[in-house]
Amino acid sequence: MTAPQVVGADAVIHSNLSRVLGMLHRDGPLSRAQLTRQSGLNRSTVGALVSELSGLGLAYETEPPAVGRAGRPSPLVHVNEKVAALTINPDVDAVTVGLVGLGGRVHRRIRYEAATRPSVKETVNISRAIIDGMQGELDGMDRIVGIGAAVPGLVRSSDGSVLLAPHLEWSDEPFALVLEDALGLPARAGNDATLGCLAESIYGAAVGVSDALYLNGSASGIGGGVISGGRPLRGAAGFAGELGHTLVKSDGGTCHCGRSGCLDAEVRLERLLEPLGLKSADQEELEQAMAERPTPELLREIQRQIDLLAVALTNLVNIFNPDMIVLGGFLGALYSQDPDRLASAVAAGTIGGLGAGVRIRRAVLGSELLLVGAAELAFAALLANPAGT
Template sequence: MVERSGTEELRRRNLAAVLGAAHRHGPLTRAALTSRSGLTRSTIGALVGELAGLDLVYETDSGAARVGRPSPLVHANERVVALAVNPDVDAVTVGIVGLGGKVHRRIRYQTQAIPSLTEAVNITRAVVEGLSVELAGFDHIAGAGLAIPGLVNAASGQVRLAPHLGWSDVDVVEPFQRALDLPTVAANDATLGTQAESIFGAAAGYDHALYLNGSASGIGGGAIVNGMPLTGASGYAGEFGHMVIRPDGTPCHCGRRGCLETEVNLERLLGVLNLEQADADQLEEALSSDGSLPAAREVRRQTDMLSIALSNLVNAFNPQAIVLGGFLGVLLAAGGNRLAEAVRREPVGGLGSEVRVERAALGSELLLVGAAEAVFAELLAEPRVIRRASA
């Protein structure tokens, strides 16, 4: 019994390793999986066969001309999906995301006022009901992931504080789970964005990276240290938006003045553009077509404020790269080289000289991919769980 149990555990780990590689780095040939894992070709063939039987991977012809037997490409099955939900102060965004980070659908439901928890749940339910025919065509729905702009205890599903939404000390998982009838998980939006960018985006391949996301709800972020996400003692690490960068600046809801998210602020950008609401794509289009002096001055002011924060973070974390998402990515693009040059110049001892400042690669899909990744975590660790879920 002990030997059989050990064999089964080894099999589980190997299945997880193959599925994880196909999900995060695929599609990969069987030869590449063999090289990456150190397992034999026959073992890889058996593992791929079992995963294909679970509808978690499929194979296609690699199309590469080679002598001997061809090595087909192993794909994570993008028809195995998660629902992803991102409530914010101006919209509730719902997406369908497949294995491999494939976003099949993104719907942004704009709200006229900050949604309450009940309103966010009802909007999400209505959007998902409208997608029912499409969802029925997928192979498996693994669950729902919530990307919440606030302090979230991922283990319990409790939102300690989402100040811009006005949600405090509430369980967000239970009402969404009840409404959607799916296993549901929740985490901080920027933490999920960090994970998504480190796997599929601009931070992929870096062992030491920082991610900052800017939205209507403020600024949050996360850190990758030695290839692992930095969570903090209670899971709340990454509240970069409340770093004070101007002590005599604008009052912040946290009680202090001059926090990063009060000085670098989407609402201020929208104000100079005479817009009430805009996502990152709409903001970039507006800035590129505006060309006015007030808009240029505000972009420059916010870029300079952001450079102070990023220089402080370089001093503290010594990263290889800093990735900017949401409207922060728009600022990076609109400001030309101003931000990157400041980050190279301002940190102590030349620490910024080799830091790459990049825009998030996943764009408006970023938080949806991150929320789905939280859902897929159990499946990637234990692929056979899909058999129980489908029973």
């Protein structure tokens, strides 16, 4: 049944509630005076909206810190971090479950290492077991709004179905619907790298950047996302951003997509793990091992991968003309080993000197990146209509 359309004055109130809650969610605690300036609304309207959000359990106020100014300072308005979402990120070597509050606050992150790549059923079972073990944290929340899932593959944005996740060996799986049925909460799913891009643009390295590229490297491979003109580039069916399939080596290895020499086939996490004697590692474990055991074999592999990554980034800069490139997952760890080598190659290789002005940054959200991005899916309906969700 379709919800009744909100019209007239009620529509304005709903829109303003959404605007103020979105500002608190993205920007952190703001005073009523700051909300008034940034929203363009008058002071009494902001006061009424803050009161309504507080009544809905979505915001609260605290006294501001003393600043030595005359007059009564404006209270600080906070988004309620105890309004939270569950997040799920399946990968070939692990399933990670998170509990994320409004404002991007990660309350808990649990990574379960899987012996084999998890099927949809196994992902759901692992997630259910982890969530059952998180009951104490869940009881401490005011509300769980739903589930957001970040999947390394082609995910249809309209219904959260996974059309193809080749490294997981998933095909035509109604993943969001399966999660809803199994866990009893509304669920949405999206591509992991696209969600990582979204998270970094809201809370991370690309805050305030209107044109940015994001590439994430995980055990499943390399994915990407594009922010163009301040908006995520989604494509006709939501599949835009498969940046891992940029050609970097014409005589390279065969990619799972059927072509040869893709970035996803040549720049691989397992090729960094092999000289370290590791079978799997998250980002923090990888960086620690690289720092402790910088063998000649590892250093050669690092240089090889940086040079191939530079080829891909050069092509992408020529196509998208970004202001910033953000590297997440193991790509961020790779970049940190020799940032000048990568930046110099991109600057020298692009047409018309386009690469010289591009800023290359590591993703700052680290291992929490995909959890925060996936939570945005679950929060979307609440942020759009705070009073009606």
